[in-house]
Amino acid sequence: MGMFTMMSISASALSAERQRAEVTSANLANAETTHTDTGGPFVRKEVVFGTSNASPFQTVFDRAGGFGRPTSGAVQLTGVVNDTTPPVMRYEPGSPDADKDGYVAYPAINPVTEMVDLMGAVRSYQLNASAVSAAKQMIQESIDILKTT
Amino acid sequence: MATTPMLQVLQGFLKVTTERQQFITANMANVDTPGYHTRDINFKSALQQAMNPGGETHLEPASIELDNLPERPDGNNVNIDREGLMLSQTQLQYQLGVQLVKNQFHELLTAIKD
Numbered sequence: 001m002g003m004f005t006m007m008s009i010s011a012s013a014l015s016a017e018r019q020r021a022e023v024t025s026a027n028l029a030n031a032e033t034t035h036t037d038t039g040g041p042f043v044r045k046e047v048v049f050g051t052s053n054a055s056p057f058q059t060v061f062d063r064a065g066g067f068g069r070p071t072s073g074a075v076q077l078t079g080v081v082n083d084t085t086p087p088v089m090r091y092e093p094g095s096p097d098a099d100k101d102g103y104v105a106y107p108a109i110n111p112v113t114e115m116v117d118l119m120g121a122v123r124s125y126q127l128n129a130s131a132v133s134a135a136k137q138m139i140q141e142s143i144d145i146l147k148t149t
Numbered sequence: 150m151a152t153t154p155m156l157q158v159l160q161g162f163l164k165v166t167t168e169r170q171q172f173i174t175a176n177m178a179n180v181d182t183p184g185y186h187t188r189d190i191n192f193k194s195a196l197q198q199a200m201n202p203g204g205e206t207h208l209e210p211a212s213i214e215l216d217n218l219p220e221r222p223d224g225n226n227v228n229i230d231r232e233g234l235m236l237s238q239t240q241l242q243y244q245l246g247v248q249l250v251k252n253q254f255h256e257l258l259t260a261i262k263d
Contacts, residue, residue, distance in 0.1 A: 013178030073175020
């Protein structure tokens, strides 16, 4: 059914945006982390979104056959990639993480970039949440046909 | 099976509106997907096809990609304002369809009662 497909598409976007916000929060929290389990400073992470499209043939076939199969347009998190920007070196000879020249490797994270990314994720989340309420309202209206006046 | 010809028409109208709303939802979901292009249906031809299901079925793609919208550097051309507007518009169209269906049943009921 079309209207429940709408809700599942929006739900996929809500989940993807939430994961994006999570990754961005982790970046912000670890902006000054110089020591990790794998050694070296924290590496900035970024999410990659992809769409799961049905093929045009599938779409036309379903339509011609009158099958109510959903026309997919859901979004999915295809991966979390590491930022390859080299770490920022700061001269701090007293730090336990300093190398032999006295430099400490800090993650190349700009808090402003992360904040903007976080805001983008929140806005997209709100947008999709409003799409969910629109779908809910439409379903409710359809149910109301059954009500006798 | 629709009881009146008007209901048959309304059934097609609601079907097409739902289908369009689905594409709008998908566009909204993919607002941050690189390379995604806005998709929509050809409302007129989809409506014509839905109105006469017995007629000749010329196969045409269910969705069209809109390429006339300005594209962002990541290849995505989803315009949030357009989608928001279309969401409300389609929702109201659907509401109209539902009200007309209700009206049809109400008329039927009146005919039975009187």
